[in-house]
Amino acid sequence: MKNKILVDVVKSKSLVIPLYLYRLREKLDLTYEEFIVVMYLYNSSNPLLFDINKISDDLGMDTTALMNLIDTLSSKNIIDFKVIPNEKKVMEEYLSLDNFYERISLLLMDENSQEEDDKNIFSMIEQEFGRTLSPMEYEIVKAWLEGNIKEEIIACALKEATMNGVSNLRYIDKILYEWEKKGLDTKEKVENYLSNYKKKQEKNEKKVDIYDWDEWLDENED
Numbered sequence: 001m002k003n004k005i006l007v008d009v010v011k012s013k014s015l016v017i018p019l020y021l022y023r024l025r026e027k028l029d030l031t032y033e034e035f036i037v038v039m040y041l042y043n044s045s046n047p048l049l050f051d052i053n054k055i056s057d058d059l060g061m062d063t064t065a066l067m068n069l070i071d072t073l074s075s076k077n078i079i080d081f082k083v084i085p086n087e088k089k090v091m092e093e094y095l096s097l098d099n100f101y102e103r104i105s106l107l108l109m110d111e112n113s114q115e116e117d118d119k120n121i122f123s124m125i126e127q128e129f130g131r132t133l134s135p136m137e138y139e140i141v142k143a144w145l146e147g148n149i150k151e152e153i154i155a156c157a158l159k160e161a162t163m164n165g166v167s168n169l170r171y172i173d174k175i176l177y178e179w180e181k182k183g184l185d186t187k188e189k190v191e192n193y194l195s196n197y198k199k200k201q202e203k204n205e206k207k208v209d210i211y212d213w214d215e216w217l218d219e220n221e222d
Contacts, residue, residue: 016043024107029076033061037069038078038100047082047094070095077103121151128158129167140169149176152187160194 017039025035040059041048052070056063073079080096122141126133133141144154157175161167184190 020108021104024104027107028078028103030078033065034069034073034076034078037066037073038097041079041095041097042100046098047084047096050081050093050095121145121154124155125158125169128162137169140173144173144176149180150185150187153179153185153190156187156190 021039021042022035025032030038036059037055040055052063052067055061056066059066061069070079074081078097078100080099082094082096083091084094086092122133122138125141141154145151153176154172157172157179160175161171164171179185179190179193182193184193
């Protein structure tokens with residue numbers, strides 16, 4: 001099992017592992033062995049006096065393997081070495097997690113920012129529809145976001161639906177599907193595509209203010 005070392009250490013030691021830190025392990029590009037070392041330091045004082053033999057004994061790891069892990073964590077900018085004078089003014093080497101805490105803070109800020117962005121598109125749709133989204137509609141929008149459809153693209157499709165006097169997600173979903181097939185993955189590409197469509201229609205002496213999604217939906221009806 002890939003996390004066997006994690007399970008073994010947790011069983012043998014009183015090691016506190018916050019769920020949010022475990023959840024961010026992959027984003028920090030940490031192996032399970034590296035994560036164990038970080039959690040050991042997390043549960044110790046920060047900074048921690050660097051005693052390779054004590055850490056090796058506590059974690060049940062070979063000192064050579066442990067040193068390799070510490071070197072890797074240092075190169076990944078997760079831990080840092082600090083030289084601090086002790087009570088006798090003798091300089092001693094410590095391991096610090098300051099870099100780790102800074103990176104965790106940035107990751108959490110990014111997650112909060114993404115959550116706020118997601119909330120914005122939900123609010124935007126509800127405002128345009130003039131009502132609260134149903135649980136099923138909420139899941140549909142959530143699926144768009146999880147499918148890496150950008151919020152700005154959803155906002156463009158919402159605008160198209162509103163301009164056509166339609167306020168349902170099926171209509172928007174069809175628009176998003178069409179744009180995805182055409183590779184329209186940015187707001188600029190969508191705007192250029194719609195602009196070119198209108199110019200083409202005007203050349204044919206057919207005045208068009210908006211894309212005729214009703215016609216497209218009729219042609220592509222299941």
